[in-house]
Amino acid sequence: xxxxxxxxxxxxxxxxxxxxxxxxxxxxxxxxxxxxxxxxxxxxxxxxxxxxxxxxxxxxxxxxxxxxxxxxxxxxxxxxxxxxxxxxxxxxxxxxxxxxxxxxx
Numbered sequence: 061x062x063x064x065x066x067x068x069x070x071x072x073x074x075x076x077x078x079x080x081x082x083x084x085x086x087x088x089x090x091x092x093x094x095x096x097x098x099x100x101x102x103x104x105x106x107x108x109x110x111x112x113x114x115x116x117x118x119x120x121x122x123x124x125x126x127x128x129x130x131x132x133x134x135x136x137x138x139x140x141x142x143x144x145x146x147x148x149x150x151x152x153x154x155x156x157x158x159x160x161x162x163x164x165x
Contacts, residue, residue, distance in 0.1 A: 062070060136143055150159040
């Protein structure tokens with residue numbers, strides 16, 4: 061592995077050999093880095109856009125919570141006959157066991 065002084069000699073030789081082309085190499089390297097970053101940004105934007113589209117489509121498909129209130133069926137699914145509404149059961153006094161009449165005050 062080269063030491064400090066040897067790196068200086070290697071750098072000087074590289075500068076002598078590639079001296080005229082160093083600005084061109086630097087420019088092309090800079091352009092390559094910029095293009096790479098643009099490509100990454102394009103991919104990130106595309107992924108973000110697809111994610112937003114999926115979220116938007118999912119929110120469109122969800123039904124309105126107020127519209128999904130459970131209703132009793134009006135017809136028996138097996139016989140097709142109309143369902144009878146359940147009558148409210150009478151309330152009983154827990155002490156006497158007699159039906160309580162509902163009175164409004």
